[in-house]
Amino acid sequence: MSHIATTSRASLALREEIVYYCRESVRCGLNFNTQGNISVRLPAVGPEPEAIVITPSGVRYDRMVPEDLLVVATDGTVLETGTGYESSTELPVHLAHYRRRPDVHALVHTESTYVNVLGALGRPIEPVLLNMVLYAKGAVPVMPFEFSTNAAFGERSAELLGDDVNAIVWANHGLLAVGHDLDAAFKVAVAVEENAEVLYLAxxxxxxxxxxxxxxxxxxxxxLP
Ligand SMILES: [Zn+2]
Incomplete structure (x- = not known):
């Protein structure tokens, strides 16, 4: 039973896809507990400006439902509160990345193990697998550790990510993967973790x-993707 308002900027199909990838991120070992978050850019429609739809904070993925997602304007104003949860704590970081990269339409944040091994060592994740090259496009830079919940962090992260590569490691925390759509961003997150494991072992x-x-x-x- 769905209670998505017909006036919502984010369709039920898109919300279901986001919840699917949240659960998939746990199944693939990319996240534990309620870690990670996902957002998708919503295009401007007539007088309605561009916005994003983003996962809520602290909700177990196996209990998350499409109605829980929030719609937020690009200035950070919450447009649709969903079922009343707060938005992901990394909302300002997501918004900074969308501002910096017009080609990016989805963000997937994960906290996978080998990404974090190399991040804790301060080592960029260099491509050793074809999938990594195809999806991430190049070596994934590492941003030194700091708390990741403010816009200034987001702007520095977006700057270090640059225009060409599709992922960045936040040291001692996790990965932010970007893509032209959600499917692509998720494939980046999977490819970078797989590559990080092979790189470390090699x-x-x-x-x-x-x-x-x-x-x-x-x-x-x-x-090519
Ligand atoms: Zn995180």
């Missing part, structure tokens, strides 16, 4: 070969 055994997208011969007609 370093134990020797010197892994690092991949550079600019130097990979892509066959004619190959479909």
């Amino acid at each position: 370093h134990q055994a020797g010197e892994p070969r690092i991949l550079d997208l600019a130097h990979i011969a892509v066959p004619d007609g190959a479909r």
Whole structure:
């Protein structure tokens, strides 16, 4: 039974997709407990300015329902309160990233293990797997540890991420993956964690070969994400 208002900026289908990926992030080992968050950009419609739909704070993913999500204007004003939960504590950080990257339409924040191993060591996550190169586009930078709930942190994170790469590590915390849609952003988060694990293990055994997208011969007609 759904109680999404027909006037909501975020459709039931989109809300269901976000809840699906929240649960999927736990199933894939990218998050534990209520960690992580997801948002999607909502285009301007007539006089309604651009906004985002974002997961609430502190809600167990197996109990989260589409109605719990909040719709927030790009200036941070809550437009739709959902079922009354607060928005994710990283809302200002999400908004800063959307401002900096017009090509980005979805953000997925995860706290996966090998991303955090390399982040705790202060090591950028260099690509050693093809999927990582295709989805993240390059080495994922590491932002030194600090609390991640304010706009200034978000602006610095967006600056360090830059225009070309699709993920950034927040040291001693987790990963922010970005994409042109939610499916792409989630694939970035999965690819970076898988790559971080292989990179870490490969370093134990020797010197892994690092991949550079600019130097990979892509066959004619190959479909890239
Ligand atoms: Zn977090």
